[in-house]
Structure formats: structure tokens, C-alpha cells
Amino acid sequence: MTFQYGIATFVGAFIFPFLIRLLWGKMCENWGNIGGWMAAGFIVGTAWTLNHGVSMIHQTGAWIDMAWAAGIGLFTASVVSGDKFGKGVPNYIVALLGGTLGGYILSCFL
Structure with missing residues (x-):
């Protein structure tokens, strides 16, 4: 790249x-x-x-769904704005899992 x-x-x-x-x-x-x-x-x-x-x-070549960008970006923004790190971890994990699942589904037919 x-x-x-x-x-x-x-x-x-x-x-x-x-x-x-x-x-x-x-x-x-x-x-x-x-x-x-x-x-x-x-x-x-x-x-x-x-x-x-x-x-x-x-x-x-690697398929990464936009949920990863949203999860990482919103998690980072909340930590930078003063929210507690641990409060955002469950949402971050769910975003990564959703992005992985979305990327996998796309790779099945594209």
C-alpha cells in the first residue's frame, strides 16, 4: 500500500x-x-x-467491515473525551465481532 x-x-x-x-x-x-x-x-x-x-x-484482499472503524473510532473518542476505559470495552468487543462477522459474510460471496 x-x-x-x-x-x-x-x-x-x-x-x-x-x-x-x-x-x-x-x-x-x-x-x-x-x-x-x-x-x-x-x-x-x-x-x-x-x-x-x-x-x-x-x-x-482482507475484508474488514465498517463496524471495525466505527467501534475503534467511537471507543477512542469516548476514552479521549474522559469516559472510563472499562465502560467502552463491551461495546468495542461487540463491534469487532460484528465487523468480523460482516467481513466473513461478504467474503463468502464477493
Whole structure:
């Protein structure tokens, strides 16, 4: 992987948890349950389109689902913002398991 691909991959992986942290809670607060559904479509759809449709993330054979980027990014953001490390570990583990399962399912037919 070249340096340029590495930077693009890092930025692409950063965008997804950043948008989740920035927008998802506010959309749910303002619009209730429908805001959560709108956030899911808008945030996940936009991040997926940038990363896979525009090919911002450069994949070299290994399939890693976007849940890994979300899990790692949100875990890091919560620790940096002052939350306790142990509080986020269960969510981090579930995100890694979900990302692994999603990646495996994709590898079965792609």
C-alpha cells in the first residue's frame, strides 16, 4: 500500500465514526425514533458511498467491515473525551465481532 492509499484509508475510516459521534445523537434527540432511522441511512450510506463507492478505502484482499472503524473510532473518542476505559470495552468487543462477522459474510460471496 502506498503512502497516499494509507492516508486515504485512514481518512475514510475516520469519517464514519466522526459522523456517528457528531450527528447520530442529535438526530435522535431532535426527531426521536425516525431520527435514528434517518441517521442510519444518512450516515452509514454516506460513509459507505465515500469508502467503497468512491474507493476512498484501499483494500488489499482482507475484508474488514465498517463496524471495525466505527467501534475503534467511537471507543477512542469516548476514552479521549474522559469516559472510563472499562465502560467502552463491551461495546468495542461487540463491534469487532460484528465487523468480523460482516467481513466473513461478504467474503463468502464477493
